[in-house]
Amino acid sequence: MDTLKQLCANSKNTFDLTEAGDQESLLRLVDKLAPFSTEETGSLALNGEAPLEFRLAYKVLASRRFVEANARPLKLGIVFAMWGEQNRLFPKSSGNPNGEDLLNVKLAQLDWLFRDSAIDWRLYAVDDGCPYGSGRIAREHIQGSPLENRVSVLFLKDALPDPAGPLKNLASADDSRKGGAIILGCQRALEDGAEAIIYTDADNSVHLGQAGLLLQKHLEEGFKVVLGNRKHKHSVLVKQESRWGIGIKALRHMQRMVGHSIFSKGILDSQAAFKLYHKDVLVKILEKPSVYDFSFDSDWIACTLAMNEPFAKVPFAFIDSFAESASIVQGPMTTWETLLKGLATAVRERGIPYNNEMARVLDEHIGSSKDLDALINHLPPELESVADKDLGNPAIMSPAAMAAWIAERKRAAMAGPGGLSA
Numbered sequence: 001m002d003t004l005k006q007l008c009a010n011s012k013n014t015f016d017l018t019e020a021g022d023q024e025s026l027l028r029l030v031d032k033l034a035p036f037s038t039e040e041t042g043s044l045a046l047n048g049e050a051p052l053e054f055r056l057a058y059k060v061l062a063s064r065r066f067v068e069a070n071a072r073p074l075k076l077g078i079v080f081a082m083w084g085e086q087n088r089l090f091p092k093s094s095g096n097p098n099g100e101d102l103l104n105v106k107l108a109q110l111d112w113l114f115r116d117s118a119i120d121w122r123l124y125a126v127d128d129g130c131p132y133g134s135g136r137i138a139r140e141h142i143q144g145s146p147l148e149n150r151v152s153v154l155f156l157k158d159a160l161p162d163p164a165g166p167l168k169n170l171a172s173a174d175d176s177r178k179g180g181a182i183i184l185g186c187q188r189a190l191e192d193g194a195e196a197i198i199y200t201d202a203d204n205s206v207h208l209g210q211a212g213l214l215l216q217k218h219l220e221e222g223f224k225v226v227l228g229n230r231k232h233k234h235s236v237l238v239k240q241e242s243r244w245g246i247g248i249k250a251l252r253h254m255q256r257m258v259g260h261s262i263f264s265k266g267i268l269d270s271q272a273a274f275k276l277y278h279k280d281v282l283v284k285i286l287e288k289p290s291v292y293d294f295s296f297d298s299d300w301i302a303c304t305l306a307m308n309e310p311f312a313k314v315p316f317a318f319i320d321s322f323a324e325s326a327s328i329v330q331g332p333m334t335t336w337e338t339l340l341k342g343l344a345t346a347v348r349e350r351g352i353p354y355n356n357e358m359a360r361v362l363d364e365h366i367g368s369s370k371d372l373d374a375l376i377n378h379l380p381p382e383l384e385s386v387a388d389k390d391l392g393n394p395a396i397m398s399p400a401a402m403a404a405w406i407a408e409r410k411r412a413a414m415a416g417p418g419g420l421s422a
Contacts, residue, residue, distance in 0.1 A: 004036050008044045011054035015238075017100050017204045017321050018092040022053075026207070027112065029057040030064065038062050046234050055236045056207065059317045063212030067117050070212075072219050076121045077189025077197040078110065078208065080273075081181035082134035083127075085202050088324050089137045098323045100204045103138050107147040109208040119215070123151040124189055125202075128181035129173025134202075154188060156181050166286040177338060179296030183289060190279055190286075197282060201273040203321035210316050214276040217312040224281050225304050225311035227267060228274030228318075236317035244332065245377035249391065251336055253383055254402060256392025257358040259343050262301050263392055266313065271297050271339070274316055281309055290349035294335055295342020302350035333372040340366065357399040365406045374413035380405045 002010070011029060016022050033041055038061065044050050045058035082089075085102065092099040103125060114121050127135025139153045157173040166187060170180050186197050198214055200206050206228075217226040230237045256263040262270055277285070277300070285303045289296065304311055344362055347354035366372065382397040390396060397405075 002032065004033075004040055004044060007032055008050050008054045011051040011057070013051040013053070015052050015056060015319055017319060018098060020091070020101070020105075023105060023108075026053060026056055026060065027209075029053060030061050030209075033057060033061050038065055052236070052238065056317050059213065059236065060207060060209040063210045063216075064113060066212040066216040066220070067113055067119060070118055070215070070219055073118045073120070074215070074219065075193050075195045076119055076211075076215075077124055077186070077192070077194035078106075078121060078211070079124045079126065079182055079185030079189060079197055079199040080106075080202050081126050081128045081178045081185070082138065082202050083130045083178070083181075084132055084324065085130065085134040086132040086137055088203055088321070089134060089141060100321065102202060102204055103141050103151070104145070105204050106200075106208055107142075107145070107150060110211070111147055111150070113209045113211060121150065122189065122192065122194070124154060124185035125151060126154045126156060126181035126185040128156050128176055128178060152188065154181075154184055156184050159184050166289055167292075169289075170292050175292065177293035179289070179294065179299075180292040182296060183286060183292065186277075186282055187286065190282065194279065196276055196278050198276045199273065201321075203324070205319050205321045206274045207317060210274070213314050213316055214274070217314055218276055218278065221312065223310060223312040224278035225309055226276040227269075227301070227311055227313050228272040228316045229267075229269045229313040230272050230316070230318050231268045232313070232315035235315035236319075239318070239320040246379045247376040249379055249383050249386070250375055250402070250405070251340070251372065252388075253386075253391045253397060254358060254362065255340060255343060257355040257394055257399065258340070258362065259298060259347060260355055260392065261305055261347065261352040262298065265305070267301060268388075270301055272316075272318070273297075274318070275300075281307065288349075290346050291342040293338045293342055295339050295346060298339075298343045299346035299350070302346045302352050305352050306350045333369040333376060336372050337366065337369040355394065355399065358394070358402070361399050361403045361406070365403055365410075371406070371410060374409045375406065378409055 041058050045055045087096055087098050088100040088102050090096050090099045091101040110121055125138050135153055135155050142148050142151055156176055162168045166183050170176055182199050189197050198211055214226045217223045285300050290299045340362055344359040386396055
């Protein structure tokens with residue numbers, strides 16, 4: 001038998017979401033780690049020097065061990081939204097280099113994790129008004145699969161108009177940007193008797209073999225809200241941060257001022273697509289959703305805080321599925337406009353404390369994503385040397401100073417290359 005150090009040393013330092021062989025290799029490694037304790041494996045995996053595959057395997061191993069030991073029955077729903085997934089739904093091929101076979105991979109991961117366990121699960125894949133037929137493709141993919149009875153493919157457009165339910169303020173599927181689809185998936189899961197719901201992204205960035213990490217906090221420690229946290233030192237994060245310009249720091253400063261109640265609680269990864277909500281909390285959230293777009297995460301967290309509901313944070317592994325990302329297809333600053341404006345709406349609607357002055361700056365100075373385009377490649381001097389943990393502190397750069405900087409950058413953008421240079 002290989003020693004633990006040998007298994008670590010022989011692990012790969014890459015993991016390709018488009019390669020079925022990498023998925024299989026990971027689970028083989030998890031099996032090889034079976035003779036070793038979680039503590040032994042963790043001591044190597046968490047030291048910052050272990051290869052990527054070994055660190056992933058540790059997360060999946062810890063999750064699997066909890067599920068195997070857990071005797072408490074639970075009916076679980078897993079929800080994700082689909083928009084523009086026509087390529088990632090198919091396997092990788094010469095003509096489809098970014099294919100991830102995402103639905104079959106998710107089902108295989110969940111089946112592997114929960115087989116012969118006390119957890120009864122169902123996957124909900126929701127077409128968010130996709131113009132490229134993601135829902136249709138998903139239904140075709142699942143026909144005849146041995147796991148066909150474990151998945152429901154839903155279409156947001158079929159649930160609208162909704163005269164009385166949580167989608168009643170959503171005019172059409174075209175007005176949803178992820179949030180409406182996630183709400184529909186959760187609504188259907190609750191109707192099917194789910195006691196808890198995990199939501200994730202459509203791509204394979206989060207290996208669902210890690211679901212036990214969320215469930216442990218829920219079933220063992222009693223938390224009804226468990227938030228995945230990619231910012232934790234024990235998380236595994238492979239992310240294409242280069243997609244953003246240096247001005248992302250300014251956007252995060254604004255975001256954390258507006259969402260002070262959220263970020264001051266240490267929730268620095270509010271958008272992580274790996275969260276668990278118990279039905280008691282979900283029912284309250286779905287009474288009156290404040291947004292139906294990408295910012296729904298902030299709305300749900302704001303509602304949790306307004307309820308004074310305790311929550312837990314869990315480090316997990318995330319590998320960015322960059323090439324087909326909706327934020328790239330639809331425009332990064334379009335996404336950030338949605339996140340900032342939606343956050344302001346959520347904190348106002350949920351009645352939690354927020355920086356009112358910074359929210360007004362967003363109202364008055366950010367009219368569209370084009371205004372953020374003028375900011376993203378620039379950084380105010382006040383924020384140049386500021387650590388990430390200090391972003392959002394108005395003493396470092398106030399809302400008034402931010403408003404002046406935004407106005408200056410917008411004037412420079414309108415003036416063109418010969419305009420302001422600051």
